[in-house]
Amino acid sequence: MGFLNVFRHKISSTTPKTKETIQSLWKLEKIILDSLDFHTVVQKISDSVLTELGYLDLGYRIIVLTLADKNRNVLNRVSLSQTPEAAKAQEASAIPFHKIDIPLDANDNLLIKTLNDKKPYVTKFWPDIFKPILTEQQALRNQAAAGIKTSMLFPVIVRDIAIGVLIFSMVKDEKDVTENEYDLIKGYTDVVGLAVQNAKLYTSLEETKKKLEFANTRLKELDKLKDDFVSVASHELRTPMTAIKSYIWMALNKYGAIPIRSAIDTKSAKSKYKLPEDLQKYMSRAYISVERLINLVNDMLNISRIESGRITLRLTQTDIVQLAHEVKDEVLTKAAEKNITINIKTNLVHRVLADRDKIHEVYLNLIGNSLKFTPSGGTITISFSEKESFIYTSITDTGSGINKKDLPRLFTKFGRLDDSYVAAAESGGTGLGLFITKSLIDIHKGTISAQSQGTGQGSTFTFSLPIAGTIAAQTLKKNAPRETTDTKELEKTSINFV
Ligand SMILES: Nc1ncnc2c1ncn2[C@@H]1O[C@H](COP(=O)(O)OP(=O)(O)OP(=O)(O)O)[C@@H](O)[C@H]1O
Numbered sequence: 001m002g003f004l005n006v007f008r009h010k011i012s013s014t015t016p017k018t019k020e021t022i023q024s025l026w027k028l029e030k031i032i033l034d035s036l037d038f039h040t041v042v043q044k045i046s047d048s049v050l051t052e053l054g055y056l057d058l059g060y061r062i063i064v065l066t067l068a069d070k071n072r073n074v075l076n077r078v079s080l081s082q083t084p085e086a087a088k089a090q091e092a093s094a095i096p097f098h099k100i101d102i103p104l105d106a107n108d109n110l111l112i113k114t115l116n117d118k119k120p121y122v123t124k125f126w127p128d129i130f131k132p133i134l135t136e137q138q139a140l141r142n143q144a145a146a147g148i149k150t151s152m153l154f155p156v157i158v159r160d161i162a163i164g165v166l167i168f169s170m171v172k173d174e175k176d177v178t179e180n181e182y183d184l185i186k187g188y189t190d191v192v193g194l195a196v197q198n199a200k201l202y203t204s205l206e207e208t209k210k211k212l213e214f215a216n217t218r219l220k221e222l223d224k225l226k227d228d229f230v231s232v233a234s235h236e237l238r239t240p241m242t243a244i245k246s247y248i249w250m251a252l253n254k255y256g257a258i259p260i261r262s263a264i265d266t267k268s269a270k271s272k273y274k275l276p277e278d279l280q281k282y283m284s285r286a287y288i289s290v291e292r293l294i295n296l297v298n299d300m301l302n303i304s305r306i307e308s309g310r311i312t313l314r315l316t317q318t319d320i321v322q323l324a325h326e327v328k329d330e331v332l333t334k335a336a337e338k339n340i341t342i343n344i345k346t347n348l349v350h351r352v353l354a355d356r357d358k359i360h361e362v363y364l365n366l367i368g369n370s371l372k373f374t375p376s377g378g379t380i381t382i383s384f385s386e387k388e389s390f391i392y393t394s395i396t397d398t399g400s401g402i403n404k405k406d407l408p409r410l411f412t413k414f415g416r417l418d419d420s421y422v423a424a425a426e427s428g429g430t431g432l433g434l435f436i437t438k439s440l441i442d443i444h445k446g447t448i449s450a451q452s453q454g455t456g457q458g459s460t461f462t463f464s465l466p467i468a469g470t471i472a473a474q475t476l477k478k479n480a481p482r483e484t485t486d487t488k489e490l491e492k493t494s495i496n497f498v
């Protein structure tokens with residue numbers, strides 16, 4: 001083998017570093033650690049000793065950094081000094097510099113030996129550091145072209161692991177390397193280890209960041225596409241569904257059988273035409289199903305607007321008690337069907353600042369739920385109270401109640417509870433109502449909560465809205481999502497509760 005163990009006499013030396021060496025190391029450290037980009041850092045590693053410290057004058061010509069690439073299982077040459085000698089070696093080389101990858105198991109290669117032994121070596125014979133990639137002849141040709149006499153190899157060690165090898169090639173003999181030079185090179189390889197590790201981490205972090213940013217943009221685009229699709233699809237679906245519903249209603253009406261939710265009361269048919277009983281049953285079921293579909297599509301449309309931030313508020317001073325009476329009138333038939341009484345405790349309260357249509361929807365959802373989950377003969381009570389700048393509206397029923405452990409889940413999407421599954425299945429709920437309700441109250445800067453002593457004990461839902469003219473109302477006015485040209489187009493398709 002054409003290599004010697006380097007600096008046998010110097011390795012044992014414990015001479016403290018001279019002031020000059022320490023200063024030089026500081027200088028190098030500053031230069032290398034100044035940048036975090038991997039390619040810049042490795043290039044600086046190959047250049048700074050020669051240019052900044054004037055090692056060219058000391059006979060050093062080429063510094064090469066090689067790093068172990070565990071994925072490819074090779075020792076890869078990553079940077080090379082920008083000197084005429086290095087250029088000549090590259091020119092003469094049969095294989096381009098960056099492609100000279102030494103397999104990590106090439107144990108007769110001196111670079112691999114340096115890596116494995118974690119010890120410095122020296123050679124005057126370049127085939128030692130090029131085999132098996134270059135032939136002896138090719139390696140010697142490179143060496144001759146560069147005019148290199150001796151190459152010193154130093155392991156780059158980070159936390160006791162050799163991550164690569166630094167090659168210092170000189171036009172002088174190993175015996176002419178002074179103790180100061182040796183000390184500096186030794187100290188330098190430690191700095192190099194740290195700098196490479198930092199740069200690698202930073203660069204991979206930057207790459208991950210870029211990938212994440214890209215993925216995030218893509219997700220946003222997809223999310224918007226989804227929102228647009230849901231918005232358009234639900235809107236388009238509503239029109240034919242509403243037509244189907246109207247035609248079924250007309251057909252049933254013509255034969256005196258106005259559909260009501262539970263069953264069609266055939267005896268009450270007033271028309272002289274009689275629809276066969278089974279046909280009436282089929283049609284009324286179709287009617288109820290299409291009604292459910294319309295509700296679902298409305299919910300989807302609503303959610304897509306809420307989630308894409310396209311919902312806007314048309315704030316007016318609203319009489320919340322009067323609105324409760326209007327909604328009560330709307331649901332009276334349903335309540336009568338189930339023999340449920342609705343009481344409104346009309347006490348004088350201030351007007352609230354709110355989007356009337358949206359609060360109308362909130363009422364419909366909450367009273368609708370109470371009607372759905374309260375058995376026949378029950379009562380629903382709507383009451384009001386004022387606290388600070390808000391009016392609290394409570395809707396209390398004597399219905400199935402809610403298990404305490406389920407309360408936190410109520411306002412989530414598809415938050416249907418197992419206990420109410422049967423009732424909900426009968427009435428065709430999707431579990432979106434309270435999610436939408438909460439979102440609508442949220443954008444009004446109000447709160448909503450549910451209380452229940454447990455199953456069978458009834459429930460109370462309470463929501464708050466800012467009193468018109470208060471600071472809370474002013475804040476809402478200032479921050480509320482307003483109509484823009486973008487949203488205007490969508491508002492045209494505003495939700496009608498069919
Ligand atoms: N007044 C109530 N009494 C008992 N349980 C209720 C009441 N209101 C809501 N819940 C429970 O909360 C669940 C979620 O209500 P939500 O209004 O979100 O959905 P839904 O009524 O089932 O369906 P949707 O409103 O979408 O048609 C209900 O399925 C029910 O389990």
Ligand SMILES: [Mg+2]
Pocket residue numbers: 365368369429432433434
């Ligand atoms: Mg509901």
